[in-house]
Amino acid sequence: MTMTITTTPTVPNKEIIEILGLARGSTVRAKHIGRDLLAIFKHIFGGEILAYTELQEQSRNQAIERMKAEAKSLGADAVVNVRLTTAMIMQGTAEILAYGTAVKLK
Numbered sequence: 001m002t003m004t005i006t007t008t009p010t011v012p013n014k015e016i017i018e019i020l021g022l023a024r025g026s027t028v029r030a031k032h033i034g035r036d037l038l039a040i041f042k043h044i045f046g047g048e049i050l051a052y053t054e055l056q057e058q059s060r061n062q063a064i065e066r067m068k069a070e071a072k073s074l075g076a077d078a079v080v081n082v083r084l085t086t087a088m089i090m091q092g093t094a095e096i097l098a099y100g101t102a103v104k105l106k
Contacts, residue, residue: 003068004078004105011078011105018104020074025066026097028089029059056096060084063098076102 004011063084071079082100089095 003071003076005064005068005082005100006078006080007082009081011080011103014078015106016078016080016103017106020071020076020102020104022099023067023071023074023076023079023102024097024099025063025068025070026095027059027062027066028093028095029055030093059094059096060098063096067098067100071100071102074102075104077105078103 004014010016064082067079067082079100079102082098085097085099087095087097
C-alpha cells in the first residue's frame with residue numbers, strides 16, 4: 001500500500017483510527033555561484049530563474065520523501081494536514097521543511 005499524503009485533515013473514504021504523531025522531513029540547500037550569476041542577469045532582464053525553480057522543486061521533493069520515511073517508521077498509513085515551509089538559515093542558505101500528522105487508517 002502506498003502512503004497517502006494530503007493537505008486535508010482527513011482521507012476521503014477512509015477512517016483515521018490512530019494519530020501517531022508529527023512526521024517531518026527537511027533539507028537545507030545553498031545557492032550555487034553559477035546560478036547566482038544567471039540570477040543577476042535574469043533580475044536585470046526579467047524572466048524565470050529556471051535553475052532556482054528546479055532547486056526548489058528538488059528540495060521540496062526531498063523534504064516530502066524524508067517526511068514520508070519518518071511517517072513510515074512510525075507505522076503510518078498516511079500523513080494528513082501536510083504543510084511546507086521555507087526559512088533562511090543564513091545568507092544564501094534555506095531550509096525546506098515538510099510536516100504533517102502521521103495516522104493509521106482503517
